[in-house]
Amino acid sequence: MLICLTASHRNASFTLLEKLSIGAPSVAPSLVGDSDFIQGAVVLATCNRFEAYLDVDEPLTAGSALAASEVIEAVSRASDVDASDVFEAVTVLSGDAVAEHLFSVSSGLESVVVGEDEIAGQVKRALQTARVEGTTSSALERLFQRASHTSRDVKTKTGVGGAGRSLVRLALDLAESRVTSWAGTRILLVGTGKYARVSLLALQERGATDFSVYSPSGRVAPFAARHGIPQVWADDLVDAIAASDVIVTASQSPVAVLTASHFTEAQAVPDALQRRLVIDLGLPRNVDGAVSSVTGVELLDLETISLHAPIDEFASTTSARAMVDEAAAEYSAARVEAEVTPAVVALRSHFFDVLDAEITRAQGRGDSSPETEAALRHLVGVLLHTPSVRARELARAGEGEAFVAALESLFGVKPAAVVLPLAARTAVAPAASGSTAADAS
Numbered sequence: 001m002l003i004c005l006t007a008s009h010r011n012a013s014f015t016l017l018e019k020l021s022i023g024a025p026s027v028a029p030s031l032v033g034d035s036d037f038i039q040g041a042v043v044l045a046t047c048n049r050f051e052a053y054l055d056v057d058e059p060l061t062a063g064s065a066l067a068a069s070e071v072i073e074a075v076s077r078a079s080d081v082d083a084s085d086v087f088e089a090v091t092v093l094s095g096d097a098v099a100e101h102l103f104s105v106s107s108g109l110e111s112v113v114v115g116e117d118e119i120a121g122q123v124k125r126a127l128q129t130a131r132v133e134g135t136t137s138s139a140l141e142r143l144f145q146r147a148s149h150t151s152r153d154v155k156t157k158t159g160v161g162g163a164g165r166s167l168v169r170l171a172l173d174l175a176e177s178r179v180t181s182w183a184g185t186r187i188l189l190v191g192t193g194k195y196a197r198v199s200l201l202a203l204q205e206r207g208a209t210d211f212s213v214y215s216p217s218g219r220v221a222p223f224a225a226r227h228g229i230p231q232v233w234a235d236d237l238v239d240a241i242a243a244s245d246v247i248v249t250a251s252q253s254p255v256a257v258l259t260a261s262h263f264t265e266a267q268a269v270p271d272a273l274q275r276r277l278v279i280d281l282g283l284p285r286n287v288d289g290a291v292s293s294v295t296g297v298e299l300l301d302l303e304t305i306s307l308h309a310p311i312d313e314f315a316s317t318t319s320a321r322a323m324v325d326e327a328a329a330e331y332s333a334a335r336v337e338a339e340v341t342p343a344v345v346a347l348r349s350h351f352f353d354v355l356d357a358e359i360t361r362a363q364g365r366g367d368s369s370p371e372t373e374a375a376l377r378h379l380v381g382v383l384l385h386t387p388s389v390r391a392r393e394l395a396r397a398g399e400g401e402a403f404v405a406a407l408e409s410l411f412g413v414k415p416a417a418v419v420l421p422l423a424a425r426t427a428v429a430p431a432a433s434g435s436t437a438a439d440a441s
């Protein structure tokens with residue numbers, strides 16, 4: 001059974017998400033290795049959401065609730081967050097709702113900026129990490145692969161996900177009112193990862209040409225050389241801040257890279273600019289919140305940016321959600337069809353075993369021929385076609401057990417695996433006392 005624990009900008013603070021983004025990605029191996037219920041785990045932690053997708057072996061009714069509690073405890077320990085805070089923030093989904101949610105997430109429909117481009121890649125990387133760590137499962141593989149296929153369809157067939165719909169571009173749109181001309185703006189870029197590359201490209205598209213780049217890891221030389229940008233060393237960071245109109249931070253550093261003291265010292269540098277805009281795209285935050293109290297400094301962080309996220313483009317979003325719903329329904333139908341497959345195989349094996357026995361007896365009597373045997377095999381195949389189709393229809397209608405019961409009653413045939421009833425599309429509350437999971441957003 002698949003379940004999902006999810007917390008996002010819709011129902012959790014950025015402070016909590018920031019802490020979870022540090023600790024949560026490391027818990028999957030211990031969850032799979034130590035749990036009696038969790039057979040597979042894929043953890044997705046981005047700048048505005050935490051999600052854990054679990055493949056749960058549920059021998060007991062409370063198995064999924066126990067698994068959810070194990071995840072909450074593990075994530076709280078790894079992130080140094082009180083378990084009750086995590087419990088209050090997460091929503092727990094089970095059954096068909098898991099596929100619908102992941103398909104919607106990977107298509108950008110649950111992002112701060114609806115249709116943003118980065119999330120599809122983050123979903124893929126979460127699965128790749130699980131593969132490397134050995135925590136994925138066949139059920140999770142099918143789920144995530146179908147999610148990637150759905151996100152591609154949404155991107156190519158609807159208006160959602162068009163150019164400009166990303167956190168980086170939204171941040172720069174908000175900065176437009178503070179910048180007279182990007183062409184004359186001196187920009188310090190902090191970080192050399194994916195968001196830094198996206199930020200650089202978006203700034204260049206707006207006409208910016210005056211860049212310098214700093215990385216707290218010190219691995220800035222390849223990035224600087226590749227893009228032809230002067231690199232800033234740690235000893236020169238304060239001077240670089242003093243000379244910059246705009247500072248864009250997009251580092252993966254787990255601690256704040258820029259503090260209030262950096263800006264206070266920069267203000268004292270001779271000929272330093274007296275006003276500057278700081279755009280912090282890092283999670284965890286790259287810029288200490290106290291920076292906003294320094295005279296002449298304006299700070300735009302993810303929390304501020306999210307408050308200005310545009311209203312959904314109604315037509316495109318509605319079309320995209322319809323595609324997601326259809327893909328989720330088809331995934332669920334294929335899953336329940338797979339559950340009834342052992343029964344179909346058992347039926348076909350029973351009929352062909354009987355046929356083979358009769359052919360063997362006929363051969364022993366000398367009254368069989370290749371033509372007769374071929375005709376009989378064809379006849380059995382024709383007779384089995386209708387019940388095979390009917391089995392899939394019953395499975396899609398949630399009545400797979402009726403087909404299994406009929407096989408046993410009529411032919412004494414039992415499948416190799418029991419067909420389980422379709423999981424309800426309801427939230428499952430983790431086993432904790434005194435509170436309930438947040439409502440699904």
